[in-house]
Every structure is written in C-alpha cells, then in structure tokens.
Amino acid sequence: xxxxxxxxxxxxxxxxxxxxxxxxxxxxxxxxxxxxxxxxxxxxxxxxxxxxxxxxxxxxxxxxxxxxxxxxxxxxxxxxxxxxxxxxxxxxxxxxxxxxxxxxxxxxxxxxxxxxxxxxxxxxxxxxxxxxxxxxxxxxxxxxxxxxxxxxxxxxxxxxxxxxxxxxxxxxxxxxxxxxxxxxxxxxxxxxxxxxxxxxxxxxxxxxxxxxxxxxxxxxxxxxxxxxxxxxxxxxxxxxxxxxxxxxxxxxxxxxxxxxxxxxxxxxxxxxxxxxxxxxxxxxxxxxxxxxxxxxxxxxxxxxxxxxxxxxxxxxxxxxxxxxxxxxxxxxxxxxxxxxxxxxxxxxxxxxxxxxxxxxxxxxxxxxxxxxxxxxxxxxxxxxxxxxxxxxxxxxxxxxxxxxxxxxxxxxxxxxxxxxxxxxxxxxxxxxxxxxxxxxxxxxxxx
Ligand code: URP
Ligand code: ZN
Ligand code: ZN
Numbered sequence: 001x002x003x004x005x006x007x008x009x010x011x012x013x014x015x016x017x018x019x020x021x022x023x024x025x026x027x028x029x030x031x032x033x034x035x036x037x038x039x040x041x042x043x044x045x046x047x048x049x050x051x052x053x054x055x056x057x058x059x060x061x062x063x064x065x066x067x068x069x070x071x072x073x074x075x076x077x078x079x080x081x082x083x084x085x086x087x088x089x090x091x092x093x094x095x096x097x098x099x100x101x102x103x104x105x106x107x108x109x110x111x112x113x114x115x116x117x118x119x120x121x122x123x124x125x126x127x128x129x130x131x132x133x134x135x136x137x138x139x140x141x142x143x144x145x146x147x148x149x150x151x152x153x154x155x156x157x158x159x160x161x162x163x164x165x166x167x168x169x170x171x172x173x174x175x176x177x178x179x180x181x182x183x184x185x186x187x188x189x190x191x192x193x194x195x196x197x198x199x200x201x202x203x204x205x206x207x208x209x210x211x212x213x214x215x216x217x218x219x220x221x222x223x224x225x226x227x228x229x230x231x232x233x234x235x236x237x238x239x240x241x242x243x244x245x246x247x248x249x250x251x252x253x254x255x256x257x258x259x260x261x262x263x264x265x266x267x268x269x270x271x272x273x274x275x276x277x278x279x280x281x282x283x284x285x286x287x288x289x290x291x292x293x294x295x296x297x298x299x300x301x302x303x304x305x306x307x308x309x310x311x312x313x314x315x316x317x318x319x320x321x322x323x324x325x326x327x328x329x330x331x332x333x334x335x336x337x338x339x340x341x342x343x344x345x346x347x348x349x350x351x352x353x354x355x356x357x358x359x360x361x362x363x364x365x366x367x368x369x370x371x372x373x374x375x376x377x378x379x380x381x382x383x384x385x386x387x388x389x390x391x392x393x394x395x396x397x398x399x400x401x402x403x404x405x406x407x408x409x410x411x412x413x414x415x416x417x418x419x420x421x422x423x424x425x426x427x428x429x430x431x432x433x434x435x436x437x438x439x440x441x442x443x444x445x446x447x
Contacts, residue, residue, distance in 0.1 A: 002041030003031060004418060010048025010379060014055065014369050015350035023053055025375040028417035033371060044420075046413060048379045054349055055369050056376030056416065057330045058356040060108075061165075061222055061246065061297030063322065064096075075106045075360055077134055082113040086121040090130060094436065101434030103416050104376075106360070108132040108165055112142075114149045122156050129438025131361050132163040134222065137204040138171035138272065147211060154215035161443030163359065164212070165220045168204035168229070169196060169273055178317060189266030190259035192316045193274035201273050202228035209236045209243055218242035218442055220359060223299045225251045225273040227283040234292045242446075244359060246295035247284050249325055249332040250401055255281065267309040268399050270319040271301065285336065289343045294355045296333050298325035302397040324397045328388055330378070332402065334409035339382070358446060361439030379413040386410050394427065 003024040012021045012033065024032040024042070039045060060075040078093035080086050086109050093107050109125055111118060111133050122133060135150055136143035145153070150164075157164050177195045186194075205221055209232060212219035224230060224245045236243040250271065255278040259266040269275055287293040301322025303309055312319030330352055338348050357367025365374050388402040414422035421429035 002026075003037065004042065005044040005046065005375075005415070006037055006039060006042045007046045007048050007053055007377065007379065010051050010053035012053045012369055013345045013349050015346055015354035018345060023369060023375075023377065025377075025415070025418040028375055028419070030369060030371055030373050030375050030377075033369065046379060050381075051412060052345065052378075052380040052382055053369065054378040054380050055353045055367055055373075056103075056378055056414065057352045058360075058362065058367060059297050059300065059326055059329060060295060060356045060360055061248070061299045062326055063299075063301040074103060075108055075132075075356075077110050078107045078130070079110045080112055080118070083116070084113075085116065086111065086118050086125055090125060090128070097434070097436065099432040102421060102429035102431060103434045104366075104374075104437050105434050106130070106362070106437040106439050108134050110134045110136075110143070111153060112136070112145065114145070114152055119152055119156050122153065122162065123160050126160045126162050126441060129361075129436075131161070131439045131441045132165055132220070133157065134165040134167065136167040136171070137208065138167055138169040138174060140171045140175055143167075144171045147207070150208070151211050151215055154212050154217040154219070157442075158215050158217035161441030161447070163218055163220055163442040165222050166204075166208045167223070167272075168201060168208050168221050170200040170204045173203075174200050182315070182317065187315050189264065189270055189312070189316050189319060190256070192270045192272075192319065192321075193256055193259050193276075196272065196274050198226040198228045198276060198280075201226055202232055205229040205232040205245075209233075209241065212243070213241055218244070218446075221245040222297070223248050223251075223273060224284075224293065226276045226280045230283060230287050230292060234287070237292065244294045245292075246297045247288070247293050248297055248299045249329055250299075250323060251276065252281055252284055252296075252336060253332060253402060253405060264310070264313055267312060267316075267319045268305060268401060269323065270309070270312070270316065270321060271299065271323045272321045285342050288337065288351060289347065294351070295359065296329060296351050297356070298329050300324055300326035302395060304398045306398055323401045324395045324399075325401060327393055327395050328402060328407070330380070331386065331388075331407040331410050332405070334380070334382070335407035339408040345382075359442060361441055361445055362437060363445055366437075375415055375418040377415045378411045380409065381412045382409050384408070384410040384412070
C-alpha cells in the first residue's frame with residue numbers, strides 16, 4: 001500500500017498511551033500506525049525522532065470574526081441576537097467562515113431569547129450538526145436569559161441529546177455593583193475585575209447545575225476562573241452528575257495583579273469572568289490534574305488595544321470584553337502542565353484534544369490518533385523554548401496577554417487532514433481548506 005505521508009519514529013501520545021511508532025496518512029486520514037512502515041510511494045516523510053506526535057488541538061471556545069475581527073480555529077459561537085431565529089445566527093456564521101477557514105470548524109449557537117420558536121429550532125440545529133448551545137446568566141438586557149428560559153433550554157437538550165454551555169455569573173447582582181462603582185467614580189480597568197466577585201460566579205455555577213439536574217440534562221460550564229466555582233463542579237461530579245467545566249490559560253497564568261499595569265494597560269486583561277487573586281491559579285491546575293476540570297479552551301476573543309480597548313479609557317464598562325489566546329494554548333498548557341511536572345502528556349492530550357472531541361461530538365474523527373481518524377496531527381518539540389510576544393505572534397492583534405511568558409514545548413509541524421499547514425515558522429495553510437464539521441450529540445458519544 002502506498003502512503004501520502006509518513007511521520008517517522010515519533011513518540012505517539014494519546015489520552016491513554018505513549019509509544020514509538022510511524023503514523024501513515026492516506027487521503028487525509030490516518031491509514032496505518034506501526035513500526036518501519038514501508039516508505040515506497042510515500043510522497044512525504046516527516047522525521048519526528050525525539051518529538052511527540054499529538055492529535056491536533058481542539059479549541060472549543062473561540063470568538064472569531066466578531067464585529068471587531070479575529071483569527072483562526074475550531075468550535076466558534078454563532079450569536080442569535082434577541083428576536084432573531086437561530087437559523088439566522090447559523091447562516092450568518094456559516095457565511096463568515098466559508099472560503100476563509102484554514103482548519104475544520106464547527107459552531108455552538110448562542111441563544112439569547114427563547115420566546116419565539118427557538119426551542120424547537122434547537123432541535124433543527126442539532127439535526128444539522130450544531131449540537132451545543134451557549135446561554136448567559138450575565139449581561140442583563142443583552143445576552144442574559146432568566147432561569148425559566150434556561151430551564152426550558154436545558155429540558156430541550158435533555159431530550160435532543162445536545163449540550164448547554166453556560167456563561168455562569170450572576171449578571172443582575174454584578175450590574176448593581178458596577179453601577180455603584182461608577183457612581184463612586186471608580187472607572188479604571190481594574191474595576192472590571194473588582195465588580196465581578198468570585199461569589200457571583202460560584203452562585204451562578206451552583207444555580208446552573210441545579211437547573212440542569214432538575215431538567216435531567218448535562219451541563220458544561222465555560223471559562224471557569226476561580227476556586228469557589230470549581231468547588232461547585234467538584235461537588236456535583238462527586239454526586240455523579242454529568243457536569244463538566246473548562247478553564248482557560250489566562251486564569252492559569254495571569255492574576256488580578258496584571259490589572260495594576262501602569263496607565264490604561266490593565267485594559268488588555270478585561271475579559272469576563274475577570275482575573276482573580278493569584279492563589280486561584282494553583283487550585284485550577286490541581287482541578288485539571290484531578291479531572292474536576294475536563295477541558296482547556298482559550299475563549300479567544302481579540303480586540304486591539306489601539307482604538308478598540310481604548311474605547312473604555314474613561315469608563316471600564318466601555319472596554320470591549322475579551323482577549324487573544326488561540327495561538328499559545330497548547331504550549332502554555334504543555335509547559336505549565338507537563339514540563340512543570342503537574343501532570344503527564346496523556347492528561348495534556350485529554351485536556352486539549354480528546355475530551356473536547358468527546359463532549360462536543362467529534363470523537364473519534366478528531367481528538368485521537370487512530371486508524372480511520374482525520375490526520376490532524378502535531379509534531380511537537382517538548383524541549384523547544386519560546387518567549388511569547390506580540391512582536392512574533394501570528395494573531396492579528398496588537399498585544400499579547402502573555403507577553404514575556406517563557407514556555408517549554410512548541411509545535412514544529414501541524415497537519416490538518418493530512419495537509420501541512422505549519423512547518424517550522426512557515427504557514428502553509430490556504431483560506432477555504434477548512435470544512436464545516438457536523439457534530440454528533442453529547443448523548444450519542446457519551447450517553
Ligand atoms: O470577555 C469575554 N470572555 N468575552 C467573550 C464572550 C464570552 O463571554 O465568552
Ligand atoms: Zn462567556
Ligand atoms: Zn467566550
């Protein structure tokens with residue numbers, strides 16, 4: 001049998017195993033895994049001696065092409081604005097992605113209003129492969145849903161097998177605190193963090209879990225930032241409930257201290273939930289190690305400092321919420337997790353690829369290295385050091401949240417369905433080669 005590409009002699013790492021092997025690719029799929037696979041007719045041989053061969057990372061939380069622009073990757077959020085059908089959100093985001101995406105992509109649908117036919121539309125979208133829905137317990141008047149609407153949406157996913165992803169913060173209480181801060185003249189970026197207490201997050205996480213339990217539905221908490229909220233997840237999982245949560249590199253590497261940066265620099269760290277006191281970081285790493293947290297995503301939502309973040313110079317509530325991160329997730333988590341000795345490479349793969357694929361209906365096509373799976377593969381150099389900087393990153397945004405952070409472990413080569421998209425410093429991807437992924441439901445894979 002002839003192969004298109006053979007990755008030779010790497011240390012293949014999945015969520016469960018680590019072994020030395022060759023991985024062969026035919027027509028964008030993994031066709032064979034073995035030792036000394038025959039090289040005849042293989043048009044490309046990639047030597048991975050001394051390197052790890054990982055399944056491609058899956059970032060299940062990005063906001064690309066928001067009204068202010070963005071960059072690449074996987075499960076993004078199609079936003080339904082109030083009064084709109086869900087179909088409109090899906091169609092809008094499909095057309096944003098068409099002819100542009102370099103990697104395969106899918107969508108969660110953000111649901112901000114269930115007063116029309118949106119609950120039955122959730123079923124329609126599930127049939128089209130959009131099998132998860134983000135709801136907000138924050139941002140009253142914009143995205144926030146009341147508890148009754150949240151409960152109805154959860155009852156809907158309990159029946160259709162999908163998954164609700166929850167932005168869990170008590171938006172009503174936060175709004176009161178924000179108005180009081182503004183009235184006291186507190187307008188600097190750090191008040192974004194100081195007006196969103198950890199208790200507001202933990203209360204909402206607890207309430208979301210209770211609503212999901214009553215509805216008989218699984219629930220996935222997005223961008224969990226603090227120990228108080230983590231405790232709620234741990235308690236629920238100890239009771240055997242299908243409760244899951246992700247955290248993001250910013251909550252593992254950055255803290256409230258970053259918001260004290262001089263001048264208006266703290267605006268670079270304005271996202272929601274906000275940064276927390278430093279001691280939360282180790283609790284979150286520990287949660288990742290012990291499976292109290294199951295996924296690391298980025299919540300990549302870039303706004304340039306110039307002109308965009310700057311809109312809130314005189315009022316922190318006008319600073320657009322979000323930060324860039326999609327490029328460095330794998331390195332930051334490998335570095336802080338594996339290179340620092342907190343957990344092993346199998347757990348790393350589970351957190352950044354396999355569990356995201358399982359929870360969001362992409363496994364085993366994505367998220368593992370197995371015969372028949374898509375050849376989305378990363379040749380990863382576990383010893384390569386890199387200092388993160390906006391001067392060298394590839395994201396189209398004028399600052400890095402992780403400026404100056406040194407990581408150990410970097411991808412050398414990236415293949416998307418067998419095609420080279422990154423080779424060293426060269427980007428070889430083509431706009432339009434990414435495909436829309438119709439996902440299975442949570443229940444079909446986990447159920
Ligand atoms: O501040 C953030 N996280 N912006 C993105 C939207 C969201 O809530 O995930
Ligand atoms: Zn959110
Ligand atoms: Zn987000």
